[in-house]
Amino acid sequence: MSISLLTNQSATLARDHLSTVSSNLQQSLGRLSSGSRIMAPADDAGGLAVSMQMGAAIKRQAAASGTISNAMSYLQTQDGALGAVNEIFSRIGELKVLSEDVTKNATDKENYETEFQALQEQLQALSVEKFNGLSLFNTVSLDVSTSIDGEGASVELAAVDLMGIGASLFPDFSDPLLNGDAFNTSKVGGIGGGVSISGGTISLDGGTGAIVAAETKTSFSGPMEISFDINQNGVTGAVFSASIAGTQFYSRVNETGSKNVRMEYDGDNIDVFVDGASTPSQTISGVGTLDGPLSLEGIGGVSGLQQVSNLSVRSTAPAGDASDVANASNLDSLTLSDVKGAIESVATYRSQNGAQQSRLQYAKEQLEVNRANLSAANSRILDVDVATESTALARFNILQQAGASMLSQANQSQQVALKLIG
Known part of the structure; x- marks a missing residue:
């Protein structure tokens, strides 16, 4: 290669290599400091697009899992109320048997009626219980989505009509007078x-x-x-x-x-x-x-x-209100078959409630597994491999130092031309 005063080809090449190495070093430092492998769309355009979709799906799965948890809390609250209803019906059956005891006088039976009417009022109170503003005893079913897109798989929370199962135990005040x-x-x-x-x-x-x-x-x-x-x-x-x-x-x-x-x-x-x-x-x-x-x-x-x-x-008037006896049920108007039928209905509803909780639990577990696997796949696309990147950082550091040294020597090589002239 000829010796020239105007152009230093060696210095130019050394400068270009140093610039490339410095850029790679800065990119490596950015990846390690941020933890992300993709610092800009140009780093991996396709990977970035896939990662964005996966990230959105992960958030939807978290929201769906939260929805299922809320539905399970609703069912647990409903089951607690149904447990109380079962105890009330059991006590009403006991009062019915006691009221038929021939050794009880009129005062005793009036006392049983008083408790019966109090239990009627509690049934009425339970029938309007709510969970975050939503009635625990809906006459229509509710659908809980178990998919991340709100379509497809869902669990139906069947209607639980408390007033319906207790209709024989207290009057229905919904009909117009x-x-x-x-x-x-x-x-x-x-x-x-x-x-x-x-x-x-x-x-x-x-x-x-x-x-x-x-x-x-x-x-x-x-x-x-x-x-x-x-x-x-x-x-x-x-x-x-x-x-x-x-x-x-x-x-x-x-x-x-x-x-x-x-x-x-x-x-x-x-x-x-x-x-x-x-x-x-x-x-x-x-x-x-x-x-x-x-x-x-x-x-x-x-x-x-x-x-x-x-x-x-x-x-x-609330159920069991004795202000108008003509419109109120009493123990004499009940039969034990009415009470047993009501208890059987509550048992069916509680079994239904348990089955729904079980299915929701499995659906929630599946969502959690999917979310964990999707997060791992997204991590492989988006997250930096610290071991690999730290190795690259050390390599680029050495290359940058070597490049700087070579550029310095290349800049001094033109002094040979001066010795030839002198």
């Missing part, structure tokens, strides 16, 4: 305008008057809920009111259109809710006992049609 069909024109009084009743819809055409319940149900007592829809049909200046035994609980003035009205009476106070509002629009305190006919009144002699429809009166 009264609806619009219970009204008829034969019970209308003081009407100044037209009145008609068709298909449960009550129509008042002007005038002043009242419509009371039919003879089959003209009196109510105890906690209740009254619900109805009222339509002024565009009439303005109209007044509409509803009352029980002369106590007004709703009055509507200068309103048009249709609205739903729901009245809740707790045995002393009245709260009125309009159109599903969560807070009452009207509260009447200190009403006391209501025991009289339900009346719906159109007042004011306003010309025009007012309609009341979907009228329903329901008792909200």
